[in-house]
Amino acid sequence: xxxxxxxxxxxxxxxxxxxxxxxxxxxxxxxxxxxxxxxxxxxxxxxxxxxxxxxxxxxxxxxxxxxxxxxxxxxxxxxxxxxxxxxxxxxxxxxxxxxxxxxxxxxxxxxxxxxxxxxxxxxxxxxxxxxxxxxxxxxxxxxxxxxxxxxxxxxxxxxxxxxxxxxxxxxxxxxxxxxxxxxxxxxxxxxxxxxxxxxxxxxxxxxxxxxxxxxxxxxxxxxxxxxxxxxxxxxxxxxxxxxxxxxxxxxxxxxxxxxxxxxxxxxxxxxxxxxxxxxxxxxxxxxxxxxxxxxxxxxxxxxxxxxxxxxxxxxxxxxxxxxxxx
Amino acid sequence: xxxxxxxxxxxxxxxxxxxxxxxxxxxxxxxxxxxxxxxxxxxxxxxxxxxxxxxxxxxxxxxxxxxxxxxxxxxxxxxxxxxxxxxxxxxxxxxxxxxxxxxxxxxxxxxxxxxxxxxxxxxxxxxxxxxxxxxxxxxxxxxxxxxxxxxxxxxxxxxxxxxxxxxxxxxxxxxxxxxxxxxxxxxxxxxxxxxxxxxxxxxxxxxxxxxxxxxxxxxxxxxxxxxxxxxxxxxxxxxxxxxxxxxxxxxxxxxxxxxxxxxxxxxxxxxxxxxxxxxxxxxxxxxxxxxxxxxxxxxxxxxxxxxxxxxxxxxxxxxxxxxxxxxxxxxxxxxxxxxxxxxxxxxxxxxxxxxxxxxxxxxxxxxxxxxxxxxxxxxxxxxxxxxxxxxxxxxxxxxxxxxxxxxxxxxxxxxxxxxxxxxxxxxxxxxxxxxxxxxxxxxxxxxxxxxxxxxxxxxxxxxxxxxxxxxxxxxxxxxxxxxxxxxxxxxxxxxxxx
Numbered sequence: 116x117x118x119x120x121x122x123x124x125x126x127x128x129x130x131x132x133x134x135x136x137x138x139x140x141x142x143x144x145x146x147x148x149x150x151x152x153x154x155x156x157x158x159x160x161x162x163x164x165x166x167x168x169x170x171x172x173x174x175x176x177x178x179x180x181x182x183x184x185x186x187x188x189x190x191x192x193x194x195x196x197x198x199x200x201x202x203x204x205x206x207x208x209x210x211x212x213x214x215x216x217x218x219x220x221x222x223x224x225x226x227x228x229x230x231x232x233x234x235x236x237x238x239x240x241x242x243x244x245x246x247x248x249x250x251x252x253x254x255x256x257x258x259x260x261x262x263x264x265x266x267x268x269x270x271x272x273x274x275x276x277x278x279x280x281x282x283x284x285x286x287x288x289x290x291x292x293x294x295x296x297x298x299x300x301x302x303x304x305x306x307x308x309x310x311x312x313x314x315x316x317x318x319x320x321x322x323x324x325x326x327x328x329x330x331x332x333x334x335x336x337x338x339x340x341x342x343x344x345x346x347x348x349x350x351x352x353x354x355x356x357x358x359x360x361x362x363x364x365x366x367x368x369x370x371x372x373x374x375x376x377x378x379x380x381x382x383x384x385x386x387x388x389x390x391x392x393x394x395x396x397x398x399x400x401x402x403x404x405x406x407x408x409x410x411x412x413x414x415x416x417x418x419x420x421x422x423x424x425x426x427x428x429x430x431x432x433x434x435x436x437x438x439x440x441x
Numbered sequence: 442x443x444x445x446x447x448x449x450x451x452x453x454x455x456x457x458x459x460x461x462x463x464x465x466x467x468x469x470x471x472x473x474x475x476x477x478x479x480x481x482x483x484x485x486x487x488x489x490x491x492x493x494x495x496x497x498x499x500x501x502x503x504x505x506x507x508x509x510x511x512x513x514x515x516x517x518x519x520x521x522x523x524x525x526x527x528x529x530x531x532x533x534x535x536x537x538x539x540x541x542x543x544x545x546x547x548x549x550x551x552x553x554x555x556x557x558x559x560x561x562x563x564x565x566x567x568x569x570x571x572x573x574x575x576x577x578x579x580x581x582x583x584x585x586x587x588x589x590x591x592x593x594x595x596x597x598x599x600x601x602x603x604x605x606x607x608x609x610x611x612x613x614x615x616x617x618x619x620x621x622x623x624x625x626x627x628x629x630x631x632x633x634x635x636x637x638x639x640x641x642x643x644x645x646x647x648x649x650x651x652x653x654x655x656x657x658x659x660x661x662x663x664x665x666x667x668x669x670x671x672x673x674x675x676x677x678x679x680x681x682x683x684x685x686x687x688x689x690x691x692x693x694x695x696x697x698x699x700x701x702x703x704x705x706x707x708x709x710x711x712x713x714x715x716x717x718x719x720x721x722x723x724x725x726x727x728x729x730x731x732x733x734x735x736x737x738x739x740x741x742x743x744x745x746x747x748x749x750x751x752x753x754x755x756x757x758x759x760x761x762x763x764x765x766x767x768x769x770x771x772x773x774x775x776x777x778x779x780x781x782x783x784x785x786x787x788x789x790x791x792x793x794x795x796x797x798x799x800x801x802x803x804x805x806x807x808x809x810x811x812x813x814x815x816x817x818x819x820x821x822x823x824x825x826x827x828x829x830x831x832x833x834x835x836x837x838x839x840x841x842x843x844x845x846x847x848x849x850x851x852x853x854x855x856x857x858x859x860x861x862x863x864x865x866x867x868x869x870x871x872x873x874x875x876x877x878x879x880x881x882x883x884x885x886x887x888x889x890x891x892x893x894x895x896x897x898x899x900x901x902x903x904x905x906x907x908x909x910x911x912x913x914x915x916x917x918x919x920x921x922x923x924x925x926x927x928x929x930x931x932x933x934x935x936x937x938x939x
Contacts, residue, residue, distance in 0.1 A: 304555075308555040309555060316534060317545045319534075320533075321532055321533055321534045321535065323528075327496075329516055387535065
């Protein structure tokens with residue numbers, strides 16, 4: 116009896132469901148890893164695995180924030196340019212105005228927050244389409260970053276920045292990976308264990324139903340864009356810290372990589388359905404694939420082609436799966 | 442006899458732009474009664490309940506709850522006062538679980554302030570069981586049937602300590618069997634001592650459910666009657682403000698068989714269908730939703746490709762490989778869902794009306810606007826479509842007029858066989874009557890019509906012959922004097938076979 120109950124609980128439990136719903140991409144990731152383990156000499160080494168994780172850390176953070184926005188049926192195209200603006204402003208404050216480290220980095224994050232607030236307000240209060248608003252913000256923030264730097268990199272010399280950007284936890288795990296995991300954990304908990312998370316799914320699934328249930332859908336949406344902005348801001352200062360310099364071209368195309376990871380992770384572009392775990396796996400697939408193609412000595416231009424093919428493949432699998440259900 | 446009055450709405454006025462949606466309307470709800478709110482589309486009944494539910498704010502008037510004046514600012518206040526609306530277009534998040542939908546906006550939290558998923562699941566299970574439902578709370582909403590979804594919405598309302606439950610046309614999208622589930626649910630709500638406001642078009646269900654009926658027309662209060670004192674004709678007269686013409690009489694049916702189906706089969710939903718449609722005849726296809734009626738129509742219209750058996754038009758077998766084939770043979774299907782399958786809502790009446798006959802006024806290059814306008818005007822006149830002009834946006838028309846535009850769009854192609862799939866779903870009595878007389882008129886001019894409908898009175902009213910489908914096969918054929926609702930139901934549910 117208790118066994119049956121246990122099994123039922125397992126079946127209803129969050130963890131089991133998450134694995135089951137993402138089974139397709141989890142298997143794809145495993146197959147990809149196994150293939151690369153046999154095809155290359157260096158894939159399955161601690162060093163290479165850490166390298167893959169380091170390379171996906173920025174895209175991962177942004178994609179986690181993007182997941183919130185896409186769960187609402189929205190989109191945030193401004194994330195890549197926010198990376199550039201946040202990074203350049205905080206580096207400029209340090210290099211040119213001699214600001215101390217912590218406030219300068221915080222300002223970078225605040226920039227992301229501000230962009231998120233503007234996006235959210237224009238989308239909910241002025242009722243502009245998210246695509247247009249964030250496309251405009253993408254241009255504005257990228258332009259500001261270019262103006263700020265006159266198109267040239269800003270170098271910063273600060274011991275602590277070096278540690279923040281390139282330090283390693285226990286001398287093994289790059290801190291950037293830790294940052295990504297912390298953000299993942301926070302956003303995961305908010306999405307799954309708070310009212311806000313439920314409200315996000317409800318608003319994305321049916322905005323009228325959510326409104327009639329007494330949910331303040333406008334603030335739910337604004338907060339999602341703010342989270343996306345803040346996370347991009349963090350990604351911006353962290354990228355700058357890693358390079359101990361800020362380039363106005365940082366984060367170019369990051370919005371597309373993030374959207375790709377989210378979609379690959381099984382989140383519906385129409386909103387209401389998807390998981391953060393899926394996005395993590397989506398990010399990993401893209402990272403492992405890029406890494407694999409590098410190890411195999413394939414021309415790096417092919418990575419874009421492969422990424423595109425994988426996205427189409429993932430969506431086709433999704434459509435077939437949905438058809439079968441019906 | 443005089444029961445306590447739970448809600449009194451006095452002199453409610455609501456203005457949208459230049460339109461008075463509600464003009465000094467009074468309404469009264471007694472404790473524990475099911476009070477039907479009746480009226481044509483645009484009569485203001487939806488607006489009235491939205492005022493009560495805090496979705497719209499009234500311009501003037503006063504609402505009393507249990508004798509005390511209240512002001513209902515928003516949905517949240519309404520919920521707190523114990524008023525809950527189950528909306529016509531069910532509003533839930535399809536990809537969330539039943540439990541999450543029931544607790545949407547009031548999620549249980551544990552002492553850390555985090556979501557208590559276990560409690561939400563248990564409470565939902567208890568609430569559903571209390572209501573006598575065995576729906577699994579961890580099921581996704583999108584996997585439930587429509588009547589189950591309604592039950593969840595009702596349970597959701599009940600979980601808010603509701604005192605007044607408002608149901609906005611809940612039966613509009615239900616099949617025969619599902620409607621019965623809904624009625625039982627309403628009965629149970631009533632047994633719990635909760636007052637119900639039931640908005641509906643469907644006359645027959647009022648006599649099954651309601652204690653009293655209030656009728657609105659053009660935003661004005663017409664009157665309230667005890668259902669025991671009312672009959673269908675008097676209610677219709679109150680609603681429409683004019684007598685509705687009775688049955689048009691028999692259609693003149695010619696001997697020529699226009700369309701014949703021989704052993705038509707496709708997949709599991711269409712199996713060995715034999716059917717004859719004469720010139721000038723209106724043939725009904727009855728049966729419960731999911732019996733394969735629409736699927737059968739889709740095969741004839743070439744939408745679902747590939748079939749076995751023969752389709753014979755005017756004595757010659759024809760091949761229908763795609764919708765273009767069907768249209769070129771003069772077979773036209775007017776789909777069930779006018780908004781999704783029939784109309785481009787954001788475009789004008791003219792655009793929609795002439796979409797199927799572009800060849801008539803567009804040459805190799807250049808558009809003959811005069812001709813296009815002429816076709817449009819002719820159709821607007823012929824079908825008595827109420828529009829402000831031919832450039833009016835279709836989305837702004839009422840449901841009945843939208844349906845007329847869909848009809849007109851296809852009539853412009855001069856079809857020989859017209860297939861109508863649920864042509865009057867969700868439109869009001871007045872527009873319904875007009876569509877019936879239009880079908881009659883077309884039949885008299887020799888049109889062969891196939892009408893698919895779940896509305897039995899409609900089938901009885903319009904059809905000369907009725908085929909009843911059940912589980913993809915023909916359950917029986919009824920014509921002439923044998924035509925009776927009971928017989929259709931017996932065939933549809935498999936109680937009787939031919």
